[in-house]
Amino acid sequence: MRAFNYKWILIVFVCFFLSCKNEETKPLLAINANDQSMFNNAIREHYFLALDTTSYYMQQIDTAQSLSKNKELFLKSREWYKRVEPMLIAYDYENYISMNAPNLLKVEIDDHTDIKKQKPKSFQVLEELLYSEEGYSNEDLNTVLEYLKIRIPFVRKNHILITQRDRHHLKMIRDAIVNVATKGITGFDSPMLANSLIEAVYNYETLQTVLDIYKEAFRDNNLYVQWKKEISSTIDDLQSANFDEFDRYSFIKLHTNTQLDLVDKTASDWGIELSQSRALDPKVTNLFDKNFFNMKMFSTQRAPDITEERIELGRQLFNDTDLSGSGTISCATCHIAEKAFTDGHKIAKGINGQDLQRNSPTLTYAVYQRSLFYDGRADGLEDQIVGVTNNENEFHIDLEKLEEKIQDKSVYKVQFDSLYDGKITDMNVRNAIATYIRSLAPFDSKFDRNMNNLEETMTTEEITGFNLFMGKAACATCHFPPAFNGTVPPKYMESEFENLGVPKNANFENPVLDDDWGQYYPYEVEEKKHFFKTSTVRNAELTGPYMHNGVYETLEEVVEFYNVGGGQGMGLDVPYQTLPPDSLHLTTTESKAIIAFMKTLTDKRFEKEAIN
Numbered sequence: 093m094r095a096f097n098y099k100w101i102l103i104v105f106v107c108f109f110l111s112c113k114n115e116e117t118k119p120l121l122a123i124n125a126n127d128q129s130m131f132n133n134a135i136r137e138h139y140f141l142a143l144d145t146t147s148y149y150m151q152q153i154d155t156a157q158s159l160s161k162n163k164e165l166f167l168k169s170r171e172w173y174k175r176v177e178p179m180l181i182a183y184d185y186e187n188y189i190s191m192n193a194p195n196l197l198k199v200e201i202d203d204h205t206d207i208k209k210q211k212p213k214s215f216q217v218l219e220e221l222l223y224s225e226e227g228y229s230n231e232d233l234n235t236v237l238e239y240l241k242i243r244i245p246f247v248r249k250n251h252i253l254i255t256q257r258d259r260h261h262l263k264m265i266r267d268a269i270v271n272v273a274t275k276g277i278t279g280f281d282s283p284m285l286a287n288s289l290i291e292a293v294y295n296y297e298t299l300q301t302v303l304d305i306y307k308e309a310f311r312d313n314n315l316y317v318q319w320k321k322e323i324s325s326t327i328d329d330l331q332s333a334n335f336d337e338f339d340r341y342s343f344i345k346l347h348t349n350t351q352l353d354l355v356d357k358t359a360s361d362w363g364i365e366l367s368q369s370r371a372l373d374p375k376v377t378n379l380f381d382k383n384f385f386n387m388k389m390f391s392t393q394r395a396p397d398i399t400e401e402r403i404e405l406g407r408q409l410f411n412d413t414d415l416s417g418s419g420t421i422s423c424a425t426c427h428i429a430e431k432a433f434t435d436g437h438k439i440a441k442g443i444n445g446q447d448l449q450r451n452s453p454t455l456t457y458a459v460y461q462r463s464l465f466y467d468g469r470a471d472g473l474e475d476q477i478v479g480v481t482n483n484e485n486e487f488h489i490d491l492e493k494l495e496e497k498i499q500d501k502s503v504y505k506v507q508f509d510s511l512y513d514g515k516i517t518d519m520n521v522r523n524a525i526a527t528y529i530r531s532l533a534p535f536d537s538k539f540d541r542n543m544n545n546l547e548e549t550m551t552t553e554e555i556t557g558f559n560l561f562m563g564k565a566a567c568a569t570c571h572f573p574p575a576f577n578g579t580v581p582p583k584y585m586e587s588e589f590e591n592l593g594v595p596k597n598a599n600f601e602n603p604v605l606d607d608d609w610g611q612y613y614p615y616e617v618e619e620k621k622h623f624f625k626t627s628t629v630r631n632a633e634l635t636g637p638y639m640h641n642g643v644y645e646t647l648e649e650v651v652e653f654y655n656v657g658g659g660q661g662m663g664l665d666v667p668y669q670t671l672p673p674d675s676l677h678l679t680t681t682e683s684k685a686i687i688a689f690m691k692t693l694t695d696k697r698f699e700k701e702a703i704n
Contacts, residue, residue, distance in 0.1 A: 131258070131305050140251075178267070181271060190212075197668065218240070220283065220284050265302060273348040274379075276295065283672070289338060296326055312361050340559050392523070406525045410529075420443065421486070437452065450466050453635075459533055461625065464625075472526075478491070541696075557684075557687065564682070567629070576693065577630075590670045592622075593671065606643070
């Protein structure tokens with residue numbers, strides 16, 4: 093016989109006493125924050141309804157019937173997929189990625205003997221097949237249909253929405269809000285139809301359903317009413333504009349940031365705390381806040397805390413030429429502070445000024461990339477430093493010798509004594525330098541200051557440029573906010589690599605494809621030729637020449653390259669290009685606006701250099 097639990101008598105008594113004292117006071121959601129949510133069943137029912145309806149319409153798509161009928165069924169299935177998407181992102185992320193993957197070959201490489209090449213079979217592929225002007229083969233269509241017709245019921249049958257806590261459901265709401273702002277309104281997953289705005293509506297309708305389920309959990313009913321009004325207003329704005337004309341700048345300022353604030357208030361109201369062990373800081377209420385990312389999740393495990401003293405030590409090491417084998421170069425040789433930590437050369441210069449392999453990328457915001465170097469051969473900043481140290485054309489020094497050089501300098505010994513328990517090891521040296529690099533992400537540009545309501549100085553042209561960047565020009569489908577690099581929201585767990593068909597010359601009439609094969613090496617996979625990391629466009633005003641080979645001197649050339657459709661758009665043979673080859677049809681005025689926006693991403697410390 094189960095022992096009698098006196099704790100529950102006390103809990104009931106306290107709740108009864110409080111309800112008698114104030115009838116409007118509601119109890120907390122759960123006695124223990126680790127208890128399963130009492131709303132799981134209701135949320136699961138909505139999850140099942142959306143999945144079943146998605147599958148219902150998908151099962152009816154058939155090559156034997158008319159194209160118009162299949163398009164109609166696709167749109168209905170896609171609508172219900174978008175209604176279930178917030179829950180898939182939160183609770184079944186791998187299937188979310190699989191069912192929503194871009195129409196690009198995926199290559200996974202573990203070693204020379206384990207190379208997987210997978211053609212996507214997703215909603216995006218299905219959209220491109222059904223709406224392609226060139227038509228499609230029944231074989232291709234059936235391949236995708238067979239997968240989705242099996243996969244969606246499989247997700248339903250093997251669901252994991254069982255033991256969620258209230259904090260999980262609130263985190264689901266937050267991730268969905270971030271996903272809409274950073275990918276959903278950009279056209280990322282509706283490449284042919286640009287149905288992004290109405291699909292964002294379906295996302296928000298699901299969020300409202302979840303909040304309605306939680307209605308009785310709000311101790312402050314006014315907070316629930318605020319949610320209702322905010323989501324209703326958001327949906328109205330999404331429904332009132334077409335894709336190209338949508339004001340994404342105002343949407344993020346007025347809706348996304350308001351909703352992040354409501355999430356934070358809701359966590360307090362529900363008496364719960366969102367997990368701190370994720371890529372995003374759950375308490376931040378502005379998409380462009382300097383603490384939007386959780387820095388610890390972009391550092392090595394068990395790394396020492398980031399402090400001003402460790403940053404300063406890292407800065408000194410970063411600028412110390414004595415640490416190189418030749419004693420003539422430092423990290424700052426290729427990453428000059430006044431040039432936003434680039435060097436201004438087409439190709440970086442190594443020992444004795446000789447050309448290295450590629451252009452020097454900016455180190456600003458490098459912390460928020462999951463892979464380093466243009467070909468992604470390093471997994472983090474500390475690992476990247478090893479590559480530079482060992483390179484015979486750069487530092488050309490082994491890590492043991494590097495330790496000895498630092499141990500010989502008394503000024504460093506004093507600092508390492510206080511900051512690293514007196515241990516001058518190559519790992520601690522690399523951590524100090526990496527800590528300095530991690531500090532180079534202040535999020536204090538003109539754009540950030542405006543987004544954080546610190547000033548109202550954005551011009552109409554600059555705002556138009558942001559809206560084009562996030563919409564018609566499709567820049568944000570690869571350069572994701574807020575870092576505007578290739579690290580993919582809403583989880584920010586991987587950084588993308590793209591094949592743009594970059595030429596080796598800047599002649600748009602007679603281009604020649606660059607002969608740097610990028611990620612083709614070291615595994616020699618044909619499908620990875622010419623793939624390079626998507627770098628940040630922050631501080632782009634100061635980081636030219638541009639592209640991995642420095643082929644373009646100006647931002648005007650860069651925008652024109654994208655406008656014509658990259659290498660394929662210029663007639664080059666680039667079989668695995670990820671950039672759509674079609675022209676963006678940007679006018680001269682629109683191109684200038686995009687550049688004007690990019691210049692607002694110059695960090696405050698560099699604004700004088702930008703003016704000069």
